[in-house]
Amino acid sequence: MMTPGRADATVRIRSTLRIHLEPQGSVTNALLGQVLSVVCVIDVSNTPVTSFRWTHSGRSYIGQTFSKTITSKSDSGTLTCSVQSARAFTRINVWYPPEVHLEPRSDTIDVAVGEDLRVQCVADDANPSVHTFKWSHNGRTSAGSTFLKRDVTKSDQGQLTCTAYNGHMMTPGRADATVNVIYPPEIHLSTRQDVISVMAGHVVEVECVVDDANPTVTSYMWHHSGNISYGQTFLKNVSSSDSGNISCSATNKQGTSTVQTGIEVLQAYSLIEDNEYPVFLIATGSGLVILILIIIILIIIIIYQRRRMKTAKPIENPQRTAQTTRADVGGSQQMYETVELPSGGADNTYCALGMTPVRDDDPIYIYGNLGFEDEANTRQETGTASGQSYGDIQLEMNENIRKQRAKDKKVKPTKAQKYDDEPTYQNSVVRN
Template sequence: MTQYIKVTEGKYFGEPGVTLSVTDLQVKVTPATVTEGQKVTLTCSTTCTLRDNPNPTYIWYKNGHVTNQSNSLFLNPVSSEDAGRYSCAVEGHEVLHSPEETLTVRYGPKNTSVSVSPSGEIVEGSSVTLTCSSDANPPVQSYTWYKKNGGGYQRMTGPQHVFNQIQSSDTGEYYCEVQNEMGTDRSTTINMDVKYGPKNTSVSVSPSGEIVEGSSVTLTCSSDANPPVDEYTWYKKNVTSPKASGKSYSITNISSEDSGEYYCEAENKIASSNSTALMINVAGDSEEEVM
């Protein structure tokens, strides 16, 4: 027999003591391990009998917000958006929630994408980073990078691919492929257009062969650049001022005074480049031109 001892007014303690056991509402998830696409059932249960409502309706909460009103919550098929913290309460007793049960949904990679840093124009010689992002549970375990190159591909591994000094040859379309134990996914392609100043600048002469006094000659400047060359300037060695502008320079009724070394300067918004000099020898009526 328990003896009660009054300690303070209105409060009693028993000797040797009283043990009180309360069984509360609980959420059960079936199956315990959930994969996207499966049927999942959430059941609210208690061992207590509600005298005023022996067959109660339960109110379901997801992340603290009401989501449904039913005896059990069926998710068929379950998706990654269903993941969250679930609890339940008896209708009419909504202040008494069950403990929250976390629903974790496993799924393969999705929404895979590639980003470029820094954004904006990419200039040869700068540092550029490609980053592959994907939504997956469990997290992505492997990343593989591909560069479209004609009919073939170049493979690179890691969530990021860094070009410490990017080159014009790195121009192309890139995408990543990701994988976890649930599946694989690939991003759409992203185009990397590497800008660079003129290079391989050279001069050609037409017609080729002997240049005879009184004939016409055209010099043409060629250069590889991105964006394309927007300004060409022609120079003759030992002459201070430019001779002409434009991709081609034509000399009509050429004379021996036009003999000399000619070169062009090619320029775009990135940089400029000079060609090597081309020697023009103008032969007289009895002279033989040496090119």
């Protein structure tokens, strides 16, 4: 019970407590995958401190040190340390590499030959922000958020890659696509001829060959003499009316390409001259070339046959060989013959042949018909033959023959006998 008029004295002691976080700063940067450690430090306290309480992203932690592995971008946020009535906080800033994509959004970017290729590299997210873009295309590099290639060719087909950098030695962001250069078919005909020559009644077969195409060819169409057919191969049994142009058109999603050639149908005609020798002519320009080749082949065959005949072994003449041998041995010989008389009888006469050796390049062979000198080139002399000659011929007729001819004079001579009335010379010598 208090005594009236007496005042009580009350002593109040003010509590003092100050704290801070280390590392210090209002922002604490952390990389993805990094272990983050923050310590709550007591600066001033007049009472013992036994409890530390942390809060982060709606969760509570106990202990003077906050430790956590940063696993995602969601780990960014405010971190608070509470000691009794004192509080200290910082903001966790999670760094992560860029997330980028290409515009147009496609793994494959189609572009036609001759067009311009434009691609944008877009950073969807990055902390910190992207500061550098680099492009790589078929071994070439360029910078900037936009890739531009004018007047595209087939060689521009390949991989296109964008790389985005935001620093702090983090893995850069990357996006890539395949540049697909499209173009109409490049084709040729299997014959590779300006004109296809074929005989009437024969089959023409031509294939439409694709050298290159992107995308692949989807259809083939043939035009010939106003007719249309389909398929990669043209096949027809031609007639004379089928001469003209033929074309193939190959189509893909990018366009159509056409190539053409000509068909020349050859006609064979049989012409007979004097009803004896058939002559076959080909009524085309190409047929003339074939005819010339045939003539050349025939000329070669004729030349070959003539040379073969010249080099053939000569024919041996046994009769002349025997006569020459006898002439060489004896120097002269007598040859007899039996003469049939007009009266029916026969008597013997003979020719005495005196042979003089004469040079003969090939005395035992003959190559053809033996020729004789013209009668005008011979001359007659009376007496004994002498000197170099091919032979001395001495003719004698016996008495019986002369008598018989005297009797025959009374009969009218025939045309074949009129020359028998000529005088008969004895011991006449003919030298040539």
